[in-house]
Amino acid sequence: MPKDVLRSVLAALVLLFIAPVQAQQGVGNININGQLVLAARAGLVQRVKQLIAEGAEVNSRDRNGDSPLKMAAGKANVELVDVLLAASADVQQANIAGVTPLMAAAFAGSPEIVRKLLAAGARPEAVDRVKKNAAVYAAGQGCTECLELLLQAGTPVNGRLDHELTLLMWTAGYGQEGAARMLLQRGADASLRDDRGKTAAEIARELNYTALAQMLAP
Template identity: 40%
Template sequence: MVLATWFSIARAGAYEDFFAALERDDARTVTALLQRGFDPNSRNPEGQVAFFLALRQPAPAVAEALWAHPQLQVDAVNGVGETPLMMAALRGQVGWMRRLLERGARVHQEGWSPIHYAATGPEPQAVELLLDRGAPVDARSPNGTTPLMMAARYGSERSVALLLQRGADRRLRNQRDLDAADFAREAGREALARQLAAPTGR
C-alpha cells in the first residue's frame, strides 16, 4: 500500500513538472521525464495535448524534444478536435507544418480543418502548402464557414488573393447567411469587402 501511494505521488509530481517545464520551454526536464517513461501525448488539465501546447506557446526546444520521441502522435486531438497541424497553421509555422505532413499528419478533416486555421493566420504560405497537399479550397466548417471567409475577416489579404486564385467561391454563404464579403465588412475591411462583393462572372 505504501509503495502504491509513493508511485501515485511520483506520477502526479512528474505530471506537474512536465507541464511546468513545457511552459518555460525547459527541454532538459521534458527529455528527462520522457526518458523515464512519461507519455509524450499527455494532456494538461484543460485537455490540451503537449505537442499542441508547445507549438502554441511557442516552446520550440520542448517541441523538438517531443518530436524526437518515437511514440509522439502527430494527429492527437484536444477536446475540441484541434490537431498540432491546425495550431502550426494558425501560427504560420510552415516549417513545422511540413514536418508534420511528412510524418503523416492529416491534411484535412471534416468540420473545422487545418485550411481554416491557415486562412485565419498570418502566413499565406501556410494556406498554399495545404492547398498544394490537397486541402479542399472551399472546405466547410460545421456552420458552413469557408477558408475564404476566415481569411477575409482574420487573415492576410494575400491569403484571400491566393484562395481566390485557387478557385475559392466567394458566393458561398454560411448558416448565418454571410458570405466572404460580409466577413470582411464585419472586420472593418471595407476595401476588401468591396473587392469580394464585386461581380465575378461565375
C-alpha cells in the same frame, strides 16, 4: 485475544504499511509525467529530453487535455517539436476542445511546424469541437504559407465547413487580405454563400474591411 480478532488486527497492520508504499509509487508516476507537461509548457527543451529519457510518457496531458506536442506547436517552439516528434509523440492527439497540434501550429502561424507535423502524419481534415480545421485557423490568422501547405496536403480550397463557410469567408471575417489573395489565386470561389446567404465580400464589408471587400467582389 480471539483468533479472528487477531487476524483482523494483523490485516489492518499490513494495509497500514503497504498502502503508503503503493500510493508513493503512484504519485511518483504521476509526478514525472506532470513534470514533463510543466517543462513543455515552459519550453524547457533539455528538461523535456531528460524526463523522456527517465521514462516520462511523451503523450501526457494536462487538465485541458493539452499534450507537450500541442503546447510546443502552439508556442511555435520548433526545437521542442523536433524532440517530441523524435520521441514518437502522437501528432493527432487533440485536447478536450478537439484542438490538435496541427491546428495549434496553424494558429501560431508557424509554417515550419505545420510542415513537420504534416510530414509526421498529421491529418489536415481533422476538426475541433466547433468544426474548425487547421486551415481555418491558418486563414483566420492570415498565415498564407500555412494555408499553402494545408492546401497541398489535400484541404479543398472551396471546401464547405460549418455553416457552409469557406476558407475565403474566414479570411474575410478576419480581414486577412494576403491570405484571401492567395486563396483566390488557388481557385477560391468568391461567389459562394454561407447558410445566411452571405458571400465573402459581404462578410468583409459588414466588418468594415473595405479594401478586402472590393477585392473579393465577384
